[in-house]
Amino acid sequence: MLDSLKILSELNKEYPLHFTSIELLREGGCKTYIIHDEKQKYFLKIVSSAFRKTIIQSAEIIEYLYQNNIPVPHIIKTKKNDLYFSLDNTNEENIFILFNFIEGVGVDSGEDVEKISELIGKLHSAMKNYKGTLLKHDKQFFIDRYIGILKLKDYHFSKLQLYIDYGDYLWDKVKLLPTGYCHGDMHYGNLLKTNYNEYILLDFDTSCYAYPMFDITLMCDATNYFELTPEEYDNSQKTYERFLNGYQKYRTINNDEYNSFYNWIAIRHFQLQATLVEVFGVNCINENYIDDQLDWLTQWINLCEKNR
Numbered sequence: 166m167l168d169s170l171k172i173l174s175e176l177n178k179e180y181p182l183h184f185t186s187i188e189l190l191r192e193g194g195c196k197t198y199i200i201h202d203e204k205q206k207y208f209l210k211i212v213s214s215a216f217r218k219t220i221i222q223s224a225e226i227i228e229y230l231y232q233n234n235i236p237v238p239h240i241i242k243t244k245k246n247d248l249y250f251s252l253d254n255t256n257e258e259n260i261f262i263l264f265n266f267i268e269g270v271g272v273d274s275g276e277d278v279e280k281i282s283e284l285i286g287k288l289h290s291a292m293k294n295y296k297g298t299l300l301k302h303d304k305q306f307f308i309d310r311y312i313g314i315l316k317l318k319d320y321h322f323s324k325l326q327l328y329i330d331y332g333d334y335l336w337d338k339v340k341l342l343p344t345g346y347c348h349g350d351m352h353y354g355n356l357l358k359t360n361y362n363e364y365i366l367l368d369f370d371t372s373c374y375a376y377p378m379f380d381i382t383l384m385c386d387a388t389n390y391f392e393l394t395p396e397e398y399d400n401s402q403k404t405y406e407r408f409l410n411g412y413q414k415y416r417t418i419n420n421d422e423y424n425s426f427y428n429w430i431a432i433r434h435f436q437l438q439a440t441l442v443e444v445f446g447v448n449c450i451n452e453n454y455i456d457d458q459l460d461w462l463t464q465w466i467n468l469c470e471k472n473r
Contacts, residue, residue, distance in 0.1 A: 167211070167254055176200065176209070179243045179250045180263065194444070195220075199266065206266045207241060214251075214258035216370070218300075223369040224248040224262055225297050233291045236284070236365045238264040267365055272356040275387075277364070278404065279411035281356065284364055285348075285384065286415030289377045292346030299346065299374035306375075307432050308332040310439035317447060320455060331462055332435060338428040342376055342421055349373050351380035378422050382429035384408060390434075391457065393464050398472055401430065427469045431462055 169187045176184050182202050187209075190197040195216070198209040212220045228248055230237045240248050241263040249262045272281075312332060315325050348355075349371030357365040385408050387400035405426055409418070438458060442449060 167252075167259065171254075172198070172209075172211075173200075175250075175252055175261070176263070179261070180241060181244050182241075200263070208238070208264040208266045210262045210264070212260045212262075214260065217258070217260060219370050219372075220260050220262065221249065222297065222299070222372060226292075226295070226369045226372050229295055229297070230288070230291060230366070235288055235291050236363055237369075238267060238365065238367065240264055267357060267359060269357040269359040269365065272353045272358050272364065274353045275404065276353070276358075278407045281353075281364055282384070282408040282411035283414055284366065285351065285380060286412040288348070288366060289346060289380070290415045295346065299372060302347070302349070302373045302375040304332075304336050304340065306373075307379075307436045308336050310443075311435040314439055314442050314447065315455065318450075318452075318455075320452065324456070324459060327459060327463075328435075331431070331466065334466075335428050335432050335435075339376065339378070339425050339432065342378060342425055343419065344375060345377050347373050347375040347377055348380050349375070351383045353384070376429075377416070378418070378425055378429055379433075381405075381408065381412065381418075382426055382433060385426070386430050386433065388430060388465070390437075391461070393461050393468070395468060398427075398468050401426075427465075431465050431469075434458055434462060 169189075173184050173187050176182075184200050184202050184207075186201040188199045188201075190199055190208075195210055195212040198211070200207040200209050210220075224240060225248065227237050228240055231239055242248060243250050249260055252259050252261065309332070312325075312329055315328060320328075348366075348369065350368060355366065355368045357367055359365060385401060385405040387404050388397040409423075412418075438450070
Protein backbone atom coordinates (compact mmCIF):
# COMPACT_ATOMS: atom_id res chain seq x y z
CA MET A 166 0.00 0.00 0.00
CA LEU A 167 1.31 3.43 -0.94
CA ASP A 168 1.53 5.88 1.92
CA SER A 169 1.38 9.66 1.53
CA LEU A 170 5.11 10.24 1.93
CA LYS A 171 5.89 7.62 -0.72
CA ILE A 172 3.43 9.23 -3.14
CA LEU A 173 4.93 12.70 -2.61
CA SER A 174 8.43 11.31 -3.07
CA GLU A 175 7.52 9.64 -6.36
CA LEU A 176 5.73 12.73 -7.64
CA ASN A 177 8.76 14.89 -6.92
CA LYS A 178 10.93 12.43 -8.84
CA GLU A 179 8.66 12.35 -11.87
CA TYR A 180 7.52 15.98 -12.28
CA PRO A 181 9.41 19.27 -12.70
CA LEU A 182 7.64 20.65 -9.63
CA HIS A 183 8.16 20.54 -5.89
CA PHE A 184 5.16 19.11 -4.05
CA THR A 185 4.82 19.78 -0.34
CA SER A 186 1.61 18.14 0.90
CA ILE A 187 -1.02 15.56 0.02
CA GLU A 188 -4.64 15.03 1.05
CA LEU A 189 -6.78 11.97 0.30
CA LEU A 190 -9.97 13.02 -1.48
CA ARG A 191 -11.81 9.82 -2.42
CA GLU A 192 -11.17 6.10 -2.31
CA GLY A 193 -13.08 3.59 -4.43
CA GLY A 194 -12.27 2.04 -7.79
CA CYS A 195 -9.33 4.41 -7.78
CA LYS A 196 -7.78 6.78 -5.27
CA THR A 197 -7.80 10.55 -5.75
CA TYR A 198 -5.81 13.17 -3.88
CA ILE A 199 -5.29 16.90 -3.68
CA ILE A 200 -1.59 17.71 -4.02
CA HIS A 201 -0.01 21.05 -3.13
CA ASP A 202 3.19 22.77 -4.14
CA GLU A 203 4.34 26.21 -3.02
CA LYS A 204 1.95 28.03 -5.37
CA GLN A 205 -1.12 25.97 -6.20
CA LYS A 206 -2.89 22.64 -5.90
CA TYR A 207 -3.34 19.69 -8.23
CA PHE A 208 -5.62 16.68 -8.59
CA LEU A 209 -3.97 13.26 -8.55
CA LYS A 210 -5.59 10.03 -9.72
CA ILE A 211 -4.00 6.66 -8.89
CA VAL A 212 -5.43 3.60 -10.63
CA SER A 213 -4.45 -0.05 -10.32
CA SER A 214 -3.01 -1.94 -13.27
CA ALA A 215 -6.31 -3.83 -13.67
CA PHE A 216 -7.66 -0.70 -15.35
CA ARG A 217 -4.45 0.15 -17.21
CA LYS A 218 -5.94 0.14 -20.73
CA THR A 219 -8.95 2.28 -19.89
CA ILE A 220 -7.04 4.85 -17.81
CA ILE A 221 -4.35 5.30 -20.46
CA GLN A 222 -7.01 5.60 -23.16
CA SER A 223 -8.77 8.15 -20.97
CA ALA A 224 -5.58 10.23 -20.59
CA GLU A 225 -4.94 10.18 -24.33
CA ILE A 226 -8.50 11.32 -25.07
CA ILE A 227 -8.33 14.12 -22.50
CA GLU A 228 -5.06 15.37 -24.00
CA TYR A 229 -6.51 15.24 -27.51
CA LEU A 230 -9.60 17.20 -26.43
CA TYR A 231 -7.50 19.73 -24.53
CA GLN A 232 -5.42 20.34 -27.65
CA ASN A 233 -8.65 20.82 -29.62
CA ASN A 234 -10.09 23.42 -27.22
CA ILE A 235 -12.74 21.21 -25.63
CA PRO A 236 -13.01 22.12 -21.92
CA VAL A 237 -11.49 19.19 -20.03
CA PRO A 238 -9.01 19.01 -17.13
CA HIS A 239 -5.41 19.78 -18.07
CA ILE A 240 -2.98 16.89 -17.56
CA ILE A 241 0.40 17.86 -16.10
CA LYS A 242 3.14 16.08 -18.05
CA THR A 243 6.07 14.36 -16.43
CA LYS A 244 9.72 15.31 -16.85
CA LYS A 245 9.77 12.84 -19.73
CA ASN A 246 6.76 14.60 -21.30
CA ASP A 247 4.48 11.65 -20.61
CA LEU A 248 0.80 11.90 -19.66
CA TYR A 249 1.24 9.46 -16.77
CA PHE A 250 3.79 7.33 -14.99
CA SER A 251 3.54 3.89 -13.42
CA LEU A 252 4.98 2.50 -10.22
CA ASP A 253 5.36 -1.08 -9.06
CA ASN A 254 4.60 -1.52 -5.38
CA THR A 255 4.55 -4.93 -3.70
CA ASN A 256 3.80 -6.75 -6.96
CA GLU A 257 1.08 -4.28 -7.95
CA GLU A 258 1.44 -1.65 -10.62
CA ASN A 259 -0.23 1.72 -10.12
CA ILE A 260 -0.84 4.36 -12.79
CA PHE A 261 -0.45 8.01 -11.73
CA ILE A 262 -2.10 10.88 -13.63
CA LEU A 263 -1.77 14.46 -12.38
CA PHE A 264 -4.14 17.29 -13.33
CA ASN A 265 -4.41 20.98 -12.65
CA PHE A 266 -7.01 21.42 -9.92
CA ILE A 267 -10.19 23.13 -11.14
CA GLU A 268 -12.19 25.20 -8.70
CA GLY A 269 -15.87 24.62 -9.27
CA VAL A 270 -19.12 23.04 -8.19
CA GLY A 271 -21.23 20.10 -9.25
CA VAL A 272 -23.94 20.54 -11.85
CA ASP A 273 -27.61 19.90 -11.10
CA SER A 274 -29.70 17.76 -13.44
CA GLY A 275 -31.49 19.93 -15.98
CA GLU A 276 -29.22 22.92 -15.44
CA ASP A 277 -28.43 25.04 -18.51
CA VAL A 278 -29.51 22.26 -20.87
CA GLU A 279 -28.85 24.02 -24.18
CA LYS A 280 -25.37 25.27 -23.21
CA ILE A 281 -24.35 21.83 -21.97
CA SER A 282 -25.85 20.16 -25.03
CA GLU A 283 -23.72 22.40 -27.26
CA LEU A 284 -20.66 21.23 -25.34
CA ILE A 285 -21.54 17.57 -25.89
CA GLY A 286 -22.21 18.28 -29.55
CA LYS A 287 -18.72 19.81 -29.78
CA LEU A 288 -17.28 16.76 -28.02
CA HIS A 289 -18.83 14.29 -30.46
CA SER A 290 -17.84 16.43 -33.43
CA ALA A 291 -14.23 16.82 -32.27
CA MET A 292 -13.83 13.09 -31.66
CA LYS A 293 -14.62 12.30 -35.30
CA ASN A 294 -10.98 13.10 -36.05
CA TYR A 295 -9.50 11.17 -33.12
CA LYS A 296 -6.96 8.64 -34.41
CA GLY A 297 -6.57 6.55 -31.28
CA THR A 298 -8.13 3.13 -30.78
CA LEU A 299 -11.40 2.97 -28.88
CA LEU A 300 -12.94 -0.07 -27.21
CA LYS A 301 -15.99 -1.13 -29.24
CA HIS A 302 -19.31 -1.66 -27.47
CA ASP A 303 -22.14 -3.47 -29.21
CA LYS A 304 -25.05 -5.72 -28.22
CA GLN A 305 -22.81 -7.87 -26.04
CA PHE A 306 -22.06 -4.88 -23.84
CA PHE A 307 -25.43 -3.15 -23.85
CA ILE A 308 -27.77 -6.17 -23.68
CA ASP A 309 -26.15 -9.59 -23.49
CA ARG A 310 -23.95 -8.95 -20.43
CA TYR A 311 -27.06 -8.64 -18.31
CA ILE A 312 -28.73 -11.65 -19.92
CA GLY A 313 -25.64 -13.67 -19.05
CA ILE A 314 -25.84 -12.53 -15.42
CA LEU A 315 -29.51 -13.55 -15.21
CA LYS A 316 -28.63 -16.99 -16.55
CA LEU A 317 -25.85 -17.26 -13.99
CA LYS A 318 -28.37 -16.51 -11.25
CA ASP A 319 -30.78 -19.18 -12.60
CA TYR A 320 -33.47 -16.57 -13.08
CA HIS A 321 -36.87 -18.12 -13.83
CA PHE A 322 -36.92 -19.31 -17.44
CA SER A 323 -40.16 -17.66 -18.55
CA LYS A 324 -39.16 -14.30 -17.10
CA LEU A 325 -35.66 -14.64 -18.50
CA GLN A 326 -37.21 -15.20 -21.92
CA LEU A 327 -39.08 -11.91 -21.56
CA TYR A 328 -35.77 -10.15 -20.90
CA ILE A 329 -34.25 -11.86 -23.94
CA ASP A 330 -37.22 -10.89 -26.13
CA TYR A 331 -37.16 -7.29 -24.91
CA GLY A 332 -33.41 -7.10 -25.49
CA ASP A 333 -33.70 -8.43 -29.02
CA TYR A 334 -36.62 -6.09 -29.75
CA LEU A 335 -34.77 -3.03 -28.48
CA TRP A 336 -31.49 -3.86 -30.17
CA ASP A 337 -33.23 -4.41 -33.48
CA LYS A 338 -34.39 -0.78 -33.23
CA VAL A 339 -30.92 0.70 -32.72
CA LYS A 340 -28.33 -1.64 -34.23
CA LEU A 341 -28.08 0.20 -37.58
CA LEU A 342 -27.80 3.69 -36.12
CA PRO A 343 -24.71 5.85 -36.78
CA THR A 344 -21.76 4.87 -34.61
CA GLY A 345 -18.87 6.92 -33.32
CA TYR A 346 -17.32 8.21 -30.14
CA CYS A 347 -19.35 7.69 -26.97
CA HIS A 348 -18.34 9.00 -23.53
CA GLY A 349 -20.33 6.13 -22.01
CA ASP A 350 -21.17 7.80 -18.69
CA MET A 351 -22.38 11.20 -19.81
CA HIS A 352 -24.51 12.48 -16.95
CA TYR A 353 -24.57 15.72 -14.96
CA GLY A 354 -22.34 14.20 -12.28
CA ASN A 355 -19.52 14.16 -14.83
CA LEU A 356 -19.68 17.90 -15.42
CA LEU A 357 -18.06 20.61 -13.34
CA LYS A 358 -19.09 24.26 -13.36
CA THR A 359 -16.12 26.56 -12.78
CA ASN A 360 -16.09 29.84 -10.90
CA TYR A 361 -16.22 31.49 -14.34
CA ASN A 362 -19.47 29.69 -15.27
CA GLU A 363 -17.68 27.43 -17.73
CA TYR A 364 -18.61 23.75 -17.93
CA ILE A 365 -15.83 21.14 -17.84
CA LEU A 366 -16.27 17.56 -19.04
CA LEU A 367 -14.94 14.89 -16.66
CA ASP A 368 -14.22 11.16 -16.36
CA PHE A 369 -13.41 9.61 -19.72
CA ASP A 370 -12.68 6.15 -18.33
CA THR A 371 -15.72 4.60 -20.05
CA SER A 372 -15.02 6.10 -23.49
CA CYS A 373 -15.81 3.74 -26.34
CA TYR A 374 -16.74 3.38 -29.99
CA ALA A 375 -20.48 2.89 -29.85
CA TYR A 376 -23.54 5.07 -30.38
CA PRO A 377 -23.46 8.84 -29.69
CA MET A 378 -27.21 8.62 -29.01
CA PHE A 379 -26.41 6.77 -25.78
CA ASP A 380 -24.67 9.87 -24.41
CA ILE A 381 -27.63 12.04 -25.43
CA THR A 382 -30.04 9.64 -23.74
CA LEU A 383 -28.14 9.66 -20.45
CA MET A 384 -28.32 13.44 -20.37
CA CYS A 385 -32.03 13.64 -21.21
CA ASP A 386 -33.56 10.63 -19.44
CA ALA A 387 -35.93 12.10 -16.83
CA THR A 388 -37.40 8.77 -15.70
CA ASN A 389 -37.07 7.40 -12.19
CA TYR A 390 -34.88 4.31 -12.44
CA PHE A 391 -36.94 2.31 -9.96
CA GLU A 392 -40.53 3.51 -10.24
CA LEU A 393 -42.01 4.72 -13.52
CA THR A 394 -44.84 7.23 -13.91
CA PRO A 395 -46.49 8.25 -17.21
CA GLU A 396 -45.47 11.89 -16.71
CA GLU A 397 -41.83 10.89 -17.01
CA TYR A 398 -42.28 10.10 -20.69
CA ASP A 399 -43.34 13.69 -21.34
CA ASN A 400 -40.64 15.11 -19.09
CA SER A 401 -37.95 13.12 -20.89
CA GLN A 402 -39.29 14.19 -24.27
CA LYS A 403 -39.27 17.88 -23.30
CA THR A 404 -35.70 17.67 -22.01
CA TYR A 405 -34.68 15.83 -25.19
CA GLU A 406 -36.14 18.52 -27.47
CA ARG A 407 -34.37 21.28 -25.51
CA PHE A 408 -31.12 19.32 -25.61
CA LEU A 409 -31.25 18.90 -29.38
CA ASN A 410 -31.60 22.65 -29.89
CA GLY A 411 -28.02 23.08 -28.73
CA TYR A 412 -26.53 19.73 -29.70
CA GLN A 413 -27.46 19.90 -33.38
CA LYS A 414 -25.50 23.10 -33.86
CA TYR A 415 -22.45 20.81 -33.93
CA ARG A 416 -23.71 17.35 -34.87
CA THR A 417 -26.92 16.59 -36.71
CA ILE A 418 -28.84 13.44 -35.84
CA ASN A 419 -30.95 11.68 -38.47
CA ASN A 420 -34.58 10.66 -38.12
CA ASP A 421 -33.80 7.10 -37.01
CA GLU A 422 -31.50 8.41 -34.28
CA TYR A 423 -34.14 10.86 -33.17
CA ASN A 424 -36.74 8.11 -32.78
CA SER A 425 -34.33 5.79 -30.96
CA PHE A 426 -34.21 7.93 -27.80
CA TYR A 427 -36.96 5.98 -26.04
CA ASN A 428 -35.36 2.62 -26.90
CA TRP A 429 -32.04 3.75 -25.45
CA ILE A 430 -33.74 4.64 -22.17
CA ALA A 431 -34.81 1.00 -21.87
CA ILE A 432 -31.43 -0.32 -23.06
CA ARG A 433 -29.76 1.70 -20.32
CA HIS A 434 -31.44 -0.55 -17.76
CA PHE A 435 -29.76 -3.62 -19.25
CA GLN A 436 -26.42 -1.83 -19.48
CA LEU A 437 -26.42 -0.26 -16.03
CA GLN A 438 -27.66 -3.38 -14.24
CA ALA A 439 -24.80 -5.38 -15.74
CA THR A 440 -22.27 -2.73 -14.77
CA LEU A 441 -23.54 -2.59 -11.19
CA VAL A 442 -23.25 -6.36 -10.85
CA GLU A 443 -19.72 -6.29 -12.27
CA VAL A 444 -18.73 -3.66 -9.70
CA PHE A 445 -20.58 -4.93 -6.61
CA GLY A 446 -20.87 -8.65 -7.29
CA VAL A 447 -23.61 -10.99 -8.47
CA ASN A 448 -25.34 -11.01 -5.08
CA CYS A 449 -26.04 -7.28 -5.11
CA ILE A 450 -29.35 -8.02 -6.87
CA ASN A 451 -31.99 -10.58 -5.93
CA GLU A 452 -35.02 -12.03 -7.70
CA ASN A 453 -37.41 -9.34 -6.42
CA TYR A 454 -35.10 -6.62 -7.69
CA ILE A 455 -34.81 -8.30 -11.09
CA ASP A 456 -38.60 -8.69 -11.22
CA ASP A 457 -39.06 -5.00 -10.47
CA GLN A 458 -36.73 -4.08 -13.32
CA LEU A 459 -38.67 -6.37 -15.64
CA ASP A 460 -41.90 -4.64 -14.60
CA TRP A 461 -40.26 -1.28 -15.29
CA LEU A 462 -39.23 -2.36 -18.78
CA THR A 463 -42.67 -3.75 -19.53
CA GLN A 464 -44.35 -0.53 -18.43
CA TRP A 465 -41.90 1.61 -20.39
CA ILE A 466 -42.24 -0.33 -23.64
CA ASN A 467 -46.03 -0.26 -23.35
CA LEU A 468 -45.95 3.47 -22.60
CA CYS A 469 -43.77 4.14 -25.63
CA GLU A 470 -46.05 2.12 -27.89
CA LYS A 471 -49.06 4.03 -26.57
CA ASN A 472 -47.45 7.42 -27.25
CA ARG A 473 -46.37 6.67 -30.81
